[in-house]
Amino acid sequence: MPTSAKPKQFPLPSSLKVVPGTERAQAAYPYYTQFEPADDQRFWFYNSMHFPEPMSAFDMVTAEAAYCALGASNTRVHCLPTTLGIDHRIINGRVYIGGNAVTDPKEIARRLEEFKQRAFYYYANWERLYAQWREKMMTLITQAQQLPTPALPEFEPLANVHAGIGVAANHRLLDTYQKTLEGYFRMWHHHFEFLLLGYGAYLTFFDFCKKAFPEITDQTIARMVAGIEAEIFRPDDELRRLARCAVELQVDVHFGKQLSAHELIETLRMSGEGGHSWLKELESARNPWFNINVGDGFYHYHRAWNDDLSMPFASLPDYIERVRAGESLERPVEKLLAERQQLISDYRELLSTDEDRAAYDQMITLAHRVFPYVEGHKFYCEHWYTNLFFNKIREFGTLLSQHGFFAHSEDVFHLTHYELESAIIDLMNAWSTGSAPRGPRVWPQVVAERRAALREWAKHETPPALGAVPDVIDDPAIVMLWGITRETLDAWLSGGDRDPNELHGFAACRGVVEGTARIVKSVEEISRLQKGDILVCQVTNPTWAPIFGKISAAVSDIGGSMSHAAIVAREYGLPAVVGTGNGTSRIKDGQRIRVDGGRGVVTILQ
Amino acid sequence: MSDSGLIGWFAELGLKDRPQVGGKGGSLGELERAGIAVPPGFVIKTAAFEEFLAAVERSAPLRARVMALDPEDLDSATQLSQQLRAQIEATPLPRSVSAAISRAHAALNERSPVAVAVRSSATTEDAADASFAGLQDTYLWVQNLAQCLDKVRSCWGSLYSVESMTYRRRHGFAEHDVAMAVVVQTMVDARTAGVMFTRSPLTGDRSVMAVEGAWGLGSAVVGGEVTPDRWVIGKITGEISVREISDKQICHVPRSEGGIHSVAVSESQRRMACLSDEELQALRAIGRQVERHYGRPQDIEWAVDRQSGAILLLQSRPETVWSSKEGAPVDRAVADPSLHVLKIFGGGNR
Numbered sequence: 001m002p003t004s005a006k007p008k009q010f011p012l013p014s015s016l017k018v019v020p021g022t023e024r025a026q027a028a029y030p031y032y033t034q035f036e037p038a039d040d041q042r043f044w045f046y047n048s049m050h051f052p053e054p055m056s057a058f059d060m061v062t063a064e065a066a067y068c069a070l071g072a073s074n075t076r077v078h079c080l081p082t083t084l085g086i087d088h089r090i091i092n093g094r095v096y097i098g099g100n101a102v103t104d105p106k107e108i109a110r111r112l113e114e115f116k117q118r119a120f121y122y123y124a125n126w127e128r129l130y131a132q133w134r135e136k137m138m139t140l141i142t143q144a145q146q147l148p149t150p151a152l153p154e155f156e157p158l159a160n161v162h163a164g165i166g167v168a169a170n171h172r173l174l175d176t177y178q179k180t181l182e183g184y185f186r187m188w189h190h191h192f193e194f195l196l197l198g199y200g201a202y203l204t205f206f207d208f209c210k211k212a213f214p215e216i217t218d219q220t221i222a223r224m225v226a227g228i229e230a231e232i233f234r235p236d237d238e239l240r241r242l243a244r245c246a247v248e249l250q251v252d253v254h255f256g257k258q259l260s261a262h263e264l265i266e267t268l269r270m271s272g273e274g275g276h277s278w279l280k281e282l283e284s285a286r287n288p289w290f291n292i293n294v295g296d297g298f299y300h301y302h303r304a305w306n307d308d309l310s311m312p313f314a315s316l317p318d319y320i321e322r323v324r325a326g327e328s329l330e331r332p333v334e335k336l337l338a339e340r341q342q343l344i345s346d347y348r349e350l351l352s353t354d355e356d357r358a359a360y361d362q363m364i365t366l367a368h369r370v371f372p373y374v375e376g377h378k379f380y381c382e383h384w385y386t387n388l389f390f391n392k393i394r395e396f397g398t399l400l401s402q403h404g405f406f407a408h409s410e411d412v413f414h415l416t417h418y419e420l421e422s423a424i425i426d427l428m429n430a431w432s433t434g435s436a437p438r439g440p441r442v443w444p445q446v447v448a449e450r451r452a453a454l455r456e457w458a459k460h461e462t463p464p465a466l467g468a469v470p471d472v473i474d475d476p477a478i479v480m481l482w483g484i485t486r487e488t489l490d491a492w493l494s495g496g497d498r499d500p501n502e503l504h505g506f507a508a509c510r511g512v513v514e515g516t517a518r519i520v521k522s523v524e525e526i527s528r529l530q531k532g533d534i535l536v537c538q539v540t541n542p543t544w545a546p547i548f549g550k551i552s553a554a555v556s557d558i559g560g561s562m563s564h565a566a567i568v569a570r571e572y573g574l575p576a577v578v579g580t581g582n583g584t585s586r587i588k589d590g591q592r593i594r595v596d597g598g599r600g601v602v603t604i605l606q
Numbered sequence: 607m608s609d610s611g612l613i614g615w616f617a618e619l620g621l622k623d624r625p626q627v628g629g630k631g632g633s634l635g636e637l638e639r640a641g642i643a644v645p646p647g648f649v650i651k652t653a654a655f656e657e658f659l660a661a662v663e664r665s666a667p668l669r670a671r672v673m674a675l676d677p678e679d680l681d682s683a684t685q686l687s688q689q690l691r692a693q694i695e696a697t698p699l700p701r702s703v704s705a706a707i708s709r710a711h712a713a714l715n716e717r718s719p720v721a722v723a724v725r726s727s728a729t730t731e732d733a734a735d736a737s738f739a740g741l742q743d744t745y746l747w748v749q750n751l752a753q754c755l756d757k758v759r760s761c762w763g764s765l766y767s768v769e770s771m772t773y774r775r776r777h778g779f780a781e782h783d784v785a786m787a788v789v790v791q792t793m794v795d796a797r798t799a800g801v802m803f804t805r806s807p808l809t810g811d812r813s814v815m816a817v818e819g820a821w822g823l824g825s826a827v828v829g830g831e832v833t834p835d836r837w838v839i840g841k842i843t844g845e846i847s848v849r850e851i852s853d854k855q856i857c858h859v860p861r862s863e864g865g866i867h868s869v870a871v872s873e874s875q876r877r878m879a880c881l882s883d884e885e886l887q888a889l890r891a892i893g894r895q896v897e898r899h900y901g902r903p904q905d906i907e908w909a910v911d912r913q914s915g916a917i918l919l920l921q922s923r924p925e926t927v928w929s930s931k932e933g934a935p936v937d938r939a940v941a942d943p944s945l946h947v948l949k950i951f952g953g954g955n956r
Contacts, residue, residue, distance in 0.1 A: 082952035108952065115951065116944075123944040200950045207949060211936045214809035220843055346842040350812045352932050358939035359946070366943050476951055510845060598847060 010465040010493070012040045019092055019460055025453030026092065028057045028416055028446075033064075033090040044089065044096040045465040048581040049482055050298050052538065052557040054093025054457035057450060058393065058413040058420065061184065062298045062386075063088050063095050069188035073196060074477060075100075078122070079114035080196065083475045093457040096466060099475035122197050126369050130194065133373070137190055137380045144183050144388040147176050150399045152431050170428035173399075177424050180392045181417060184385075191381040198370040199480040205367040208360065212351055217598065219510055219570055224344050225367045228336045230375040232567060235292045235305065238285035239312055240329040243319030245281045249274040252320045261309035288384055295539045296558055297382030300394075300413045302539070304387040314526045315547060375567065396424065403427055404440035406447060414450040415443070461582070464492040499603075503580045503587070505555070507600035508566035511575030513553040514605065519589045534595055536587050548572040553595040555583045555602050569597075577602050612654040612706040616647055626651045628727025628787035633922055640899045642892060643918050647722070647791030648710045652729060654703045655762055655785050662697045669781040672766070677775035683768045690766040695759055704755060707790075711751050714792060721747045721860065724757035725789040726764055743767075746825065747793055749864040754790065761788045794918050795860060796909035798880040799824030800834055803925060804841065804893045805903040810928030812903060814847070815839050815893050819880050821871055822857030824907055824920065831868065832856055835880050839890050846886060851879050885910065888917055896922050903929060 013035040018026045026034075051063065071085020084100035102108055122129060150173050202225060209221045246252040251274045254267050265282075268275035286306055294311060295302025305312045322329060344364060351357050397412030405423055406412060415423060423439045430437035473485050483506060491504065515534040520526060529535065531550055538557045548554075548568075553575040569576035575597035577583075583602065587593060592605040619627050619635025627635065631649035638644050662668055668690055675683060699707075714720060725744040743764040745757040764770065765786050774784060800819030805812045818827060818834040826832045832855065838848035853876050856868045881889070889908060896904050896919070903925040909918050940946060 080951055081948075112948075119947070119951075120942065120944040123947070197947075200947045203950045204946045208937055208946075213811050213813040215806050215811040215814045215838060215847065217840070217843075217845060217847055220840065220845065343842060347813060350841070351936075352812075353935040355935035355938040359935070359937035362939055362943040363937075363946055366946065474952070480950075510847070 009469060010043075010467055011463050013044060013089070013091075013096075013466045014040050016091055016463070016466060019453075019456050022092070022453035022456055025057075025450045028419070028450065029060055029090045030064075030416065030418070033060065033088060035089050035091060035096075039089065039098075040467060042087075042098050043465065043467045043470050044098045045482075045484060046462055047088075047095045047097045047482070048464070049558060049579050050296065051095040052581055053299070054454050055090075055095065055299065056093075056413045056454060057416045059299055060090060060095075061181075061417050063090070065185045065188045066191070067097070068185065069192045070196075070477070072189065073192040077193075078119045078197065079111045080476065081108045081112040081115050083477050086477065092460065092462060093454060094462045098467075099478045101475050119197055119200075122194065123201065123366065123369075126194075126373075130373055133190065133193060134380075137187075137385075140183060140187060140190065141380070141385055141388065144180070144385065144392070147179055147392060148172065149395050150176055152399070152403075152427070168432070170431045173396075173424050173428055174421075176392070177396065177421060180389060184389045187381055187385045187389075191377060194370070194373045195377065196477060196480065198374040200476065201363075201366045201370040202374060203476075203480055205363040208363050209347070212356060212360070213347065216347075217510060218507065220343070222567070222570060224340065224347070224364065225371050226340070226567060226570070227372055227375050228331075228333055228340065230372070230567075231379040232375060233331065233571065234379075235289045235312075237331060238289045239315060240319055242278070242281060242285055243316055243323050244329060245278055246316070246320055247323045249278050251275050251278050252324070255317050255320050261313045264313065265309075291384040291387050292379065293383055293387055297378075297386040300390045300410075304383070306387070307391070311526075318549070393420070396420065400424075400427065400439070400443075403430075403437055405437070405443050407444060411443070411447045414447040458585075465489065469493070501604040503555075503577075503583055503602040503604075505577040505580035505583070505600050505602070506566065507598055508554075508576035508578045509569040509574055510598035511553070511573075512594065512596045512598070513575045514592065514594045515552045517555075517587045517589065517591045517593045518551075519584050519587065521584060534593060536583050536593075538584055548574050553597065554578075555580060555587070555593075555595060557581055557583050609706040609709060612651055612657075612703060613710045614649045614651055615710075616644065616649070619649060625729055626653065626787065628652070628729050628789075629923065630725060630727035630921060631787050631789050632727075634789065634791070636899070637896065637919055637922060640895070642896060642899075643916060645723075645792040645794050645918050645920070646714065647789060648714070649727060650703075650707060650710075650758060650788040650790065652785035652787050654706070655787065657700050657703055658697070658759075658762065661700050662694060665697060666693060668693065668766075672771055672774070672781050675771060675775050677772040680768070680772075683772055687766055687768045687771060691763040694763040694766065695756075697759075699755060699759065707755060707758065708751055711754055711790065714790070719750075721749055721793040721864070722754060723789070723791050723793050724748050724754060724761060725791065726761040727787040727789045728765065729783075729785050729787070746823070746866050747860040747864050753864060758788050758790075762786055793860065794909040794920070795912045796823050797821070797912040797915075798885075799907075799909035799920075800827045800880075802889055802893050802906040802908055803903070804897040804906070805925060805928055806838065807927070810931065813841050815841050815890060817881070817886060817889055819908075820852075820854045820857060821875060821880050822859050822869075823866055824858075824909055825866060826856065826858040826868065828907070831858070837881070837886055839886060841890065841894060844887055844890060846883065849879075851877060853877055854880065881910070885917065892917060892919065900924065 014037060016035070067086050067088050074080045075084040082102050084102060087098045087100065089096045102111060152169050152173070156168050205225065206221050209216050246255060251268060251271055254264060254271065259267060265279065268279055290305035290312060293302045293304045319329060348357055348360055351360060393412060394409055397406065397409035400406055400412060400423060401409045405427070412420060423443065426437050426439045469489060473479060473489070478484050513534065515532055517536045518529050518533045520529065520535060520537045526547060529547060529550055532552045535547065535551045535554045537554070551574070554569060555576070556578045557580055558578070566576065566578055575595050577595055577597055577600050580602060587602070587604060594603040594605055614623065614627055614631070614635070616635045616638040619632060620639060621632045621636045623635065624632040627649040634644050634647065659668065671686060671690070675686060677683070714722065723744060723746050743761055745760065748754050748757050765784065774781070798819050798821055800817065801824070803816045806814050807816055815838070817837045817839065820827050820832045820834040827834045833852040835852055835854070836848065836850040837846055839846050854871050855876060857871050858866045858868055861867045893904070893906060896906060904922045905925045906922045907920040909920055910916070911918060
């Protein structure tokens with residue numbers, strides 16, 4: 001065996017080539033996201049947790065807006081002592097990110113003084129600032145809901161003329177588009193207003209527990225902190241409520257008939273008082289709780305329940321069956337709270353000293369204080385607001401396709417947000433001059449080329465990391481948000497020595513299960529799941545909760561140990577490995593696999 | 607002396623009786639009184655040993671010779687040990703002692719004849735600094751009264767092993783303070799047996815328990831003759847975080863003529879877990895109860911009865927390795943709880 005003192009290296013960014021034939025699609029990403037020679041001096045890793053698939057030109061706005069806001073919070077708002085923001089680069093549709101550590105002790109000391117005045121103020125005034133946050137977020141959501149559907153009438157409506165508005169419909173397109181984009185960037189600032197501080201307080205308690213109880217599982221600590229009535233449980237709770245309503249209103253008979261969501265709603269509309277009452281209950285559940293999407297908010301094609309009712313409706317027959325069998329289907333909130341309290345006091349009792357108990361009390365109090373935000377923000381940001389955002393862009397896609405820019409309205413997502421603005425201005429111009437827009441002669445070819453590039457990129461594995469191997473990963477943001485440590489890097493470096501039948505992800509919920517893998521990529525495929533199957537999907541989140549009763553374990557491409565997937569899996573006690581990156585492509589449908597949710601390992605058995 | 611001066615049944619004993627019944631005897635009594643199932647039995651108190659030793663001393667001095675021993679002179683120690691043990695085994699039991707043991711043994715055999723374990727229970731053994739533990743003998747599957755009486759004397763004789771005597775001399779224990787009680791206890795024909803620590807032996811973590819077990823009698827596990835199955839269980843949560851099922855090639859079983867022997871485990875059982883999850887959870891509950899009772903982590907020997915499936919504790923003593931290291935707290939309260947987050951965000955801890 002040759003021995004080498006030289007550590008293995010990740011490939012340098014400059015050695016990573018754009019897949020031949022996709023150069024133009026690559027060039028579509030903004031210049032500031034392209035790798036440059038100086039990037040070889042830094043360490044980068046592939047953000048497979050949020051971006052497991054090559055991202056279309058428009059969807060890169062999700063990275064850009066998020067990192068603008070995350071960096072501002074770290075670097076300039078709360079002034080984290082040892083870290084600045086996260087840089088991002090895109091190659092072959094994959095998003096690589098790199099932290100920006102502060103290492104000069106004098107600079108750390110200077111930032112520390114700033115941090116104390118800012119972050120400590122947030123901790124001390126958390127409840128008031130969080131209440132204010134929810135108001136800001138609801139205002140933002142209301143504003144987005146009130147944006148008009150983009151439209152270009154042949155003539156400006158007479159009423160507008162008589163009112164002397166003095167601004168024509170084409171300008172309203174630009175106004176709506178810019179407000180849509182502005183709102184999205186603003187949403188991400190709200191998203192990060194509390195997030196790092198929240199994770200930091202949680203991890204403080206987490207680290208204490210790991211020191212005091214070296215063998216405690218991550219899941220146990222999470223259970224001590226997790227909220228019982230968090231927003232993420234509501235969508236599934238609402239479905240359970242609707243199932244109970246269906247039985248109480250005696251309209252449950254309609255749910256087992258294999259009707260489409262549309263047919264079912266029509267049938268209920270015709271079924272008198274009971275049907276009407278149920279539909280009213282459906283409406284109240286939909287707004288807002290069906291504003292949850294089947295992803296994590298980073299891809300335009302992860303649609304919301306509200307946009308595709310087949311997903312939530314698919315689970316109603318099963319819930320109704322359970323209600324008929326006498327189950328209440330209600331989460332025993334009091335009992336869960338009592339269990340959480342018992343867990344906290346049982347662990348407290350095991351601490352060796354009174355000093356430890358005093359520190360434990362302070363840290364768990366702080367963790368409970370911050371956690372509602374950590375759990376709750378995603379519903380408002382990555383789900384509700386993001387759905388409104390993508391749907392508004394979709395409306396622009398519809399308008400542009402009506403004017404010949406695209407064959408399908410969804411094609412709009414192959415343009416960057418800059419290109420989309422130019423296409424809108426092209427249309428504005430054409431509408432104003434009475435000439436034909438030029439976009440229809442430009443965009444269809446571009447869309448075809450980029451669609452082909454995305455397909456091509458998806459076939460190629462991308463290295464988990466690039467550049468120099470750092471001695472330590474001490475960037476708290478990277479550790480908190482991605483769970484990446486020096487051990488992670490070592491595992492990546494020895495990637496070649498690994499068992500090719502093993503996939504590694506984040507340990508989300510403990511338990512070892514063997515079973516048949518079912519690759520489920522869309523809602524339509526849910527019915528293929530048999531009792532005891534292992535769900536292999538891109539994202540597990542609350543939208544999957546209704547089928548958690550049926551499956552024996554879950555594996556997902558996306559997600560971290562604090563992701564919704566993990567929280568929900570723990571709530572349902574379902575063994576789960578999240579964030580495998582490519583489980584849905586490496587595991588074949590029908591294969592026998594073993595899921596070890598405690599170690600974060602999936603093994604393909606045959 | 608009356609029988610109760612010489613013999614004590616477990617249900618009558620507790621830790622406070624250790625000067626008379628030794629650590630093991632006191633612990634078994636304490637367990638039974640705390641409601642934990644232990645195999646039924648009695649203790650032959652130190653008073654019986656004193657009576658016996660007085661008889662031995664009458665024939666030839668014994669304690670004085672030990673006191674005069676140079677612990678570094680191993681040749682002399684070996685010679686002395688041989689002589690003293692022979693002397694003990696040759697001395698008949700005083701009538702009162704043999705009568706009391708016979709009556710207690712008969713009571714234990716009241717319903718059906720049982721094999722017993724005869725176990726040393728030294729007054730210095732099982733103390734919190736129990737490095738002394740394990741230096742005395744235990745005899746398993748003792749079939750009848752005659753054998754039992756013999757083994758009681760052998761236990762007493764084990765106080766005069768080379769290891770025991772040199773240990774006492776090195777530590778300067780006065781010989782007239784050294785006495786030994788003997789536990790006589792129904793044998794458990796164990797389907798599975800092993801040990802349990804109510805804290806992690808690897809990290810000292812008090813929130814988990816480690817269980818090790820193998821097929822048959824616990825002697826195979828304690829003696830290291832088999833690689834046991836191993837589990838780590840969350841003390842509070844019951845989560846089983848480690849499951850290592852080993853290849854258990856042999857097991858210890860009772861021999862019909864008394865004692866134990868080692869036999870091969872069948873191919874189908876070798877890699878099979880020797881405890882079910884339900885049994886692990888039952889052990890967890892017992893471990894928690896014992897630990898709560900004593901107020902500190904325990905090192906426990908247990909067995910699952912082959913016939914009844916009941917879990918019985920054979921021994922529980924305070925865990926000593928990690929307990930002696932405890933001291934500095936992991937953390938302390940601070941004036942402003944926000945300061946704790948600096949451990950995560952960096953820039954100095956306080």
